[in-house]
Amino acid sequence: MLRKLSYSTLLAIIIGLIALDFAWLNIGLIIDQRFGDVLQRQLAQSRPASNDIIIIDIDQKSLEEMNEKAESGSWPWPRSIHGEMVQYIAAQNPKAIVFDILFNEPDTFRPEHDQILQQSIADLKNVYFPYQKLPDGDGKKLADLPKSLGILPNPNANKAARATLLLPNVIQQEKWQGGLINFNADSDGIGRYYLAHANVDGWLIPSLPDKLARDFNWPKHDAERTRLNWQTGRQHIPFSDVYLAANSEQSNRPANEFSNKIVIIGTAAPGLQDLRPTSMGQLYPGVEILATAIDNRKHGDWLRDVPRIYFIVVALLLCSLLAWGFAINLNTMTLAASMLGISLLAALSMWLGLKHYYFLPLASAIAWAWLYFWVAALVSYLAEKATREHAIALFSRFLDSRVVGELISSGEIDLHKPAEAREITVLFSDIRGFTTLSESHDAAYIVQLLNRYFTLQVEIIFKHGGTLDKFIGDAIMAFWGAPANDPEHARHAIEAALEMSQALEQFKLELKDLNAHFDVGIGIHTGSAVVGFIGSESRLDYTVIGDTVNLSSRIEGLTKGKARILVSDSTRAACAEHFNFIEHGSHTVKGREQAVQLFEPQEKNQ
Template sequence: MLSILKRHRMRMLLSIAVLLVFLLHVIGVLPLGFADRMENLAYDLRLNLMMPKTVDPRIVIVDIDERSLLEQGRWPWSRNKLAAMVNKLFDQYHIRVLGFDVVFAEKDDAGLLALQQIGSAVKKPEIAQALERVKPSLDYDRAFAESLKNRPVILGYYFRANGGKDANVGMLPPPAIAAGTFDIAAVDFDHADAYGANLPILQQQASGAGHFNPEPDSDGISRRIALLTEYQGNLYESLALAVARTSLAVPKVEAGFVAGTPGEDYAGLEWLKLGSRHIPIDGNAAALIPFRGRQGSFPYVSASDVLTGKADPKTLDNAIVLVGTTAPGLMDLRAAPVQNVYPGVEMHANMVAGILDQNIKSKPAYMLGAEFMMLIVIGIILALGLAVMGPLMSSLLTVGVLTSVVGFNLYLWQDANLVMPIASTLLLIGLLYLLNMSYGFFVESRGKRQLAGLFGQYVPPELVDEMAKDPNAFSLEGESRELTVLFSDVRGFTTISEGLDPKQLAQLMNEYLTPMTHVIHHHRGTIDKYMGDAIMAFWGAPVAEPDHARHALLAAMEMMQALEQLQKDFAAKGWPPINIGIGLNTGVMTVGNMGSEFRMAYTVMGDAVNLGSRLEGLTKQYGVNIIVSAFTAEKLPDFVFRELDCVRVKGKDEPVAIFEPVGPKGTLDAETEKELAVYREALKLYRSQNWDLAEMQFINLRSQHPGRYLYEVYIERIAYFRDHPPGDDWDGAFTFKTK
């Protein structure tokens, strides 16, 4: 036995070292970011596998959707319209509780201002008396407040983590737990410095209010909701908690501690109490959202149908109603574990349902100790067993341990409503197995060298390493795939080349092409060819990449950033500045080794490739650096694009929409958002041939943003179409006769 241990001691020591790293990660001494990301993914996977995927009819979402905005007008609506909706919901549809995932922080005094203007213009006493009589009917805020009076209505509001008293707006509801109830310093509550709440006249008439602050994890995905938030020593309940409490007719929220007095034996606040119901929470007083399924797990009713009386009474009768929005422009769409774009109001609905059903998952503090012990037991078993077993028995042992861990974890999840961490354990099992197998099965370097010979000139080394794991899965034979192609070209290259001698020109091109290639390789792109000053690259082959459009766009945007640094370097050397245009298109292309018996190249061909080349040529026509097709833009719903035009390029009869990337959603400043909104309206007027209004909008945009050549393009085009009308059957597309 000792001889066996001695012979395999290096394997065992390495395995113990790996185990030690994971133990240090669990106790927080050596955080492993990838393990945390894996934990989030493991949580999402279990949630998606085990959620019921049923529709809960008890909670109904009254949706301020796109149709509502079209039929009732843009948001915000006047308060008298909201008052009418509240009255209909309670009087006609007989709902039980109403919650607003909306904040009403500003006054609606449009009616009173109009009345005041009329009174100022008309000085006759009899007119003044008549106006005074109609004044109450035009006080829309009061009308809305009256509709809330003596009804179970919960308003929404939000907290901010920074800002002082001057940043406060509106009136807070009474706290759910007042200061001094227990030592809140012992619990790591989310802390707020300011708030944006409802008008006092509304808050005073409502039954209560709850905050709807998002609580995304580090990866931007919302998996939990903070049920209590601390502000100036008081604790305020969330919208979902307030709605559930009102529905259950429970007067107050109580804190639940495991044992002892807070601050003495154990200060951990582990649940909240609503009457007999216990709601498990984490160390930040947040609860995991018990998602039922993807969007649509609760009945949706258009707000417009409520206002017009067209909603189905059976759907709303005795229901808990949440008023929110799924309209993209109103910015209440979030990333969720079950769906990339998910309505925030449905997250609150899931939490309300979880509170009512008492099926919220719990992740108590003692799970840290359970994870620590499981790592020790499994690490020792595998460190000893894999070191002395052959390949077959090692594989069987690993599979057995893996199955046991996953099965036990799923049992706790489903039957005990406990979330036990699993990522570190799975990573440990996988790493120990790979570590020990590498002693018996060394990396097949021959296959890697062959792949490097075939593809090394096209793809970055890290992709060659990935391909080497399964060399038989890759070949140079032609095939059809959906890919994304990129073309870039230096503008005015002929003029630049005439001003440099051949040696300088070669040096300039080398210093330009090298960082551009690094960027493409960094984003997992395949270099097709260099054509003088032009670059052709594509994504999705030879290694299949489902997210090829995203990688291509990120590469294009980073190429423009790299160009800014190059401009500085070139200026220091006395070289002329350069600018580039980039075209991106996504579509089905033929990819493979093509050429003649004298020379072959791994390349892409097809109409989609040609379109990408045409888009690069159009960049200078619109004064932009990057143009992507509609086919690429639709693959990236989390990016904001500016629609440049709808065009027919040379060689194609069908029009295609073209776009300029602006940035990821949620990162744009208010000025840019406003500019895009005005531009979209101007584009709509242009396509409806309303030349005068369209021209006015584009002239205003040009004056506000003089550096954007796009607006000049449309102003000139409108002038042309006035003299040469495109006809009633015009589809809005502009036809280019040249490449």
């Protein structure tokens, strides 16, 4: 009962921790996210990026070649270079030209280059610029910003709402077409979501992917952020390759390579510090993140978050099932194997979910279940250890301590097992002449003498696999056949009795100077008796009760004047082939109507 209470208490604690984590700690959320990252990295290898989105990459090679061959100088380049690039790409009729470069501050030293960029996009309607929302500052009134930014009010929007935005101030306002590129990390520092739109007092400020989705009628997405579905193998073309080809009389670039494509101009160069930690790795280019977000919106294959509350229920169910399993004493290895199977099934479910564009936060549910399992297994182990130690201490009083551990391990000894009827053999041994001996010697000497005698005889009983029941004054009661199953319990009891008789002769030689008669009588009977822990809740003894016990005691009483050892006919019949038996006739005993036939056992070689 105490163990069951422990499992219930542990379940209540785990439920409390799950509730606390769901409401505040978010450890389970991080577990789900991190395991999801592992799966996504694996899946991304078999999920190629679409070929209709191309990145023109300002990589390290481009920085070096533009400085050497185009005489652009170090970064940031004159904006006329971007203008020339736009003109070259636009001539091939792309679906959209998207910058992943902020143009929020004019070039005070080269204003003419800003004008060239403005002129290059003057007649184009498919060039998109990024802007960012900052957390601080009063900012501009959203109602006053150009409609080309795509900022839309809800019916209840605050008309005085403001936001601090890094807008493309280099570009003329009528060309401020674009959206936010804010990419914020989760609580563990890893970025997994791209902003769909920012809600500022009822005003919806679109992200750059969301603005493209509106303009090109891509699948709608109403949530404020999008869980990215990562891909690999996107086409990257070094900026310098395209720019130098555009300014060459004999270009080696494929004709119309940007036709009907979404062309993103951004940087993956480490020195330009546009690298972010994501599910795909510690450092991931911001331009690749933007391309992934645009790709997901275009094809509608972003990951849909399934509400975590459903999987909190799964965690509670698993923990409850484990509590039940431990409470009914299911094998711990069976429970562990079941948990392993459930864990593999959960991992497979998450994998399949990701393949079908759903994120299933099952990892935390499994983690909570494993936490319960390991703590409950520890409780079970400690309880089992305490029970085992208690049983060893208890049974060592009755059995040879060398075999107690083996019996407990095999399950033959169970403190919780109810008493049961078993076929056993009971032995009673009583000292003759003890009264005379005690009258002629002091009590301390008699106790010392008894202890020596009992130690000698109990060692023999244990040697032959017997169970010591109790000492009754100067008498010994033992039995065979329980708790360990012993098909030859009658034989082993007689063998013990014969050796006890031989040991007594040696013991009597040590006492010859006492000048007192000292002998024993041993009675043995085989039959059915109730065996088990019997007594009160506060005091239990492992003992036997029944007529078999009474009869063996009566037989011991009949040994005087007949033989040192007498056994009943049922004992003789159980092992007749192992000993010689001398018949001593039938005798009436108290409490039985039928006479009892008695025999004296002797070793075969006598």
